[in-house]
Amino acid sequence: MSAIGRRVRRSDGDAKVRGTAVYGMDHTEPGMLHAAVRRAEVPAARIVRVDTTEAAAMPGVRAVATAADAPGRSGMLVVKDQTVFAAGDVRYVASRSPPSPPTRRSRPRPPPPRSGWSWPSWNRCSTWRRRSTPAPGTCTPTGRTT
Amino acid sequence: MTPLLDVLRDRLGLRGAKAGCGEGRCGACTVRLGDRTVASCLLPTVLATEPVTTVEGIAPPDGPLHPVQDALLEHGGVQCGACIPGMVVSICTLLESDPDPDEATVRAGLTGNICRCTGYQKIVEAALAAAGKDQP
Numbered sequence: 001m002s003a004i005g006r007r008v009r010r011s012d013g014d015a016k017v018r019g020t021a022v023y024g025m026d027h028t029e030p031g032m033l034h035a036a037v038r039r040a041e042v043p044a045a046r047i048v049r050v051d052t053t054e055a056a057a058m059p060g061v062r063a064v065a066t067a068a069d070a071p072g073r074s075g076m077l078v079v080k081d082q083t084v085f086a087a088g089d090v091r092y093v094a095s096r097s098p099p100s101p102p103t104r105r106s107r108p109r110p111p112p113p114r115s116g117w118s119w120p121s122w123n124r125c126s127t128w129r130r131r132s133t134p135a136p137g138t139c140t141p142t143g144r145t146t
Numbered sequence: 147m148t149p150l151l152d153v154l155r156d157r158l159g160l161r162g163a164k165a166g167c168g169e170g171r172c173g174a175c176t177v178r179l180g181d182r183t184v185a186s187c188l189l190p191t192v193l194a195t196e197p198v199t200t201v202e203g204i205a206p207p208d209g210p211l212h213p214v215q216d217a218l219l220e221h222g223g224v225q226c227g228a229c230i231p232g233m234v235v236s237i238c239t240l241l242e243s244d245p246d247p248d249e250a251t252v253r254a255g256l257t258g259n260i261c262r263c264t265g266y267q268k269i270v271e272a273a274l275a276a277a278g279k280d281q282p
């Protein structure tokens with residue numbers, strides 16, 4: 001008997017409609033560790049320092065990971081600039097009216113060059129060129145406008 | 147405040163409801179509370195004062211599928227399936243309050259459930275079929 005030309009149900013469908021299909025997020029195993037993400041409390045900021053000592057000292061905590069542990073870019077295609085953790089700047093906010101970065105005119109002059117200084121990353125972001133209000137759905141340094 | 151979804155998934159091991167977004171946008175975490183549906187990712191557990199039904203409670207584990215589940219499979223309304231637990235709960239709840247819905251009612255009833263795979267049409271067809279309104 002052939003399935004060709006017949007209407008067949010998908011083989012994994014029963015588990016999916018019952019809610020018993022196991023996806024990555026549903027997988028558990030003994031001794032599994034759990035991760036929790038600490039998010040910035042402000043929409044845009046420069047990260048000067050991340051103090052993890054208190055978190056690391058909490059009972060049961062095995063590890064605290066920061067941007068230093070995940071160098072490089074995690075994204076691809078339209079988000080190829082994306083890092084795993086906020087690195088350098090907090091700029092991962094999506095809001096209806098994104099906080100506008102300074103325009104060219106009001107942008108502060110660079111301070112006298114000193115080693116280690118760089119523009120905040122939204123100034124380097126190739127997608128941030130326009131000065132007018134971005135169209136809905138546009139990728140901006142502060143997220144996607146709605 | 148622990149959301150109901152965390153209690154269901156992490157404490158009770160009921161992982162049918164999914165944490166799709168965790169902020170009330172996707173409906174993958176939809177469960178029934180009393181006779182209405184709620185986004186369990188947003189509902190503080192202390193406010194779950196009525197009986198909760200998850201997708202696991204729609205059909206007996208070893209028994210036959212609920213007509214809504216059956217129709218979803220028959221009409222090809224399931225792809226990745228991430229939205230399906232929420233869809234099943236929403237459709238069942240909708241059909242209980244309105245056993246004879248038209249297409250617009252079904253679509254309105256599913257506005258809280260996002261599906262990134264199917265384009266909704268087959269899910270809507272399945273819901274109508276489960277209500278006994280099979281279209282040619």
Ligand code: FES
Nearest residue numbers: 167168170173187
């Ligand atoms: S996880 Fe609750 S609505 Fe998306």
Ligand code: FES
Nearest residue numbers: 227229261262263
């Ligand atoms: S089947 Fe994949 S999200 Fe609906």
